[in-house]
Amino acid sequence: MSDKPGLLLVGELPEWDVAALEQDFHLFHYWRAADKAAMLADARDSTVAIVTKGEIGADAALMDALPLTKIIACYGVGVDAIDLDAARARGIPVTNTPDVLTEEVADFAILLMLGAARRVRHGDAWVRSGDWARLGPMPLNTRVSGKRLGIVGLGRIGSAIARRAEGFGMPISYSARARKEGVAHDWYPTPAAMAPHVDVFCIAAAGGAGTRGLVDRAAIEALNPGVIFVNVSRGTVVDEAALLDALRAGRIGAAGLDVFLNEPNIDPEFLTFPNVLLQPHAASGSFETRKDMGRLMRDNVAAAMAGRPLPTRIA
Numbered sequence: 001m002s003d004k005p006g007l008l009l010v011g012e013l014p015e016w017d018v019a020a021l022e023q024d025f026h027l028f029h030y031w032r033a034a035d036k037a038a039m040l041a042d043a044r045d046s047t048v049a050i051v052t053k054g055e056i057g058a059d060a061a062l063m064d065a066l067p068l069t070k071i072i073a074c075y076g077v078g079v080d081a082i083d084l085d086a087a088r089a090r091g092i093p094v095t096n097t098p099d100v101l102t103e104e105v106a107d108f109a110i111l112l113m114l115g116a117a118r119r120v121r122h123g124d125a126w127v128r129s130g131d132w133a134r135l136g137p138m139p140l141n142t143r144v145s146g147k148r149l150g151i152v153g154l155g156r157i158g159s160a161i162a163r164r165a166e167g168f169g170m171p172i173s174y175s176a177r178a179r180k181e182g183v184a185h186d187w188y189p190t191p192a193a194m195a196p197h198v199d200v201f202c203i204a205a206a207g208g209a210g211t212r213g214l215v216d217r218a219a220i221e222a223l224n225p226g227v228i229f230v231n232v233s234r235g236t237v238v239d240e241a242a243l244l245d246a247l248r249a250g251r252i253g254a255a256g257l258d259v260f261l262n263e264p265n266i267d268p269e270f271l272t273f274p275n276v277l278l279q280p281h282a283a284s285g286s287f288e289t290r291k292d293m294g295r296l297m298r299d300n301v302a303a304a305m306a307g308r309p310l311p312t313r314i315a
Helices: 015-022 036-043 060-065 084-089 102-117 120-128 131-135 156-166 191-197 217-222 240-248 268-272 287-306
Strands: 006-009 026-029 047-053 071-075 149-152 172-175 186-188 200-203 227-231 252-257 276-278
Touching: 006 015, 006 036, 015 026, 015 287, 026 036, 036 060, 047 287, 060 084, 071 287, 102 120, 102 156, 102 200, 102 227, 102 252, 102 276, 120 131, 149 156, 149 191, 156 172, 172 191, 186 191, 191 200, 191 217, 217 240, 240 252, 240 268, 268 276
Parallel strands: 006 026, 006 047, 047 071, 149 172, 149 200, 172 186, 200 227, 227 252, 252 276
Antiparallel strands: none
């Protein structure tokens, strides 16, 4: 048995983070363990930290299996899959990695808007297949510049999307529980109230129980025909059945989706729509941002081990 304290990796991390953590901890790679119960039994008496990812989380049973845990550090912003009440009850602080991925995700939201509206995937295939030479120009698509943008959730990421959209001359609205002080954009109390007033509908709300089904059937049915629909939030924020109904009926002109229910085993019907641009929950997936996320995650773990204030504690 290693003389280093244990650290449980709930999900896979980049090799540079694994190498850095191995300097100070004996790592238990829970995500690849064939017998997870046996691993938890082995880790029980030495593990002092849990590192997880937003889409995987940590439940009360995992916390109880590792009673020496001093921190649950989330590699990502979303903590909706972490049982925060259970962590508080057990006195385990929880941290995440905000800010370092804000700009990257906002960039990706704009990419999805443009890529979906301009049918970039279709255009690439038009060239590669020889259709350009054989059939001539591909069918026309639609622009993004000047269209009315509605953002669900004007937090860090939503605000960064809005800043970028201003450069495209897009009038901006947002929906949130309350009007944001000092924000001049039009405010609507619900996504359903905002939906009829926009041409591009972009979801950037945080995940979790409080936003589950926030973009409900009423909101989706209130969207204008031909709307461009973008989601860089969480699949749980959207009534996915209603979204599929709208796509099936042709009421959504184009969609750019980075998140889904049941990732990575998404509903296969999404694969059938030629006007939908699909991405594998990769909005923050650049080398630069992932290294910044890992660094902040490790800083939180190091602070917990040293008894220092945690840089980005959320619970």
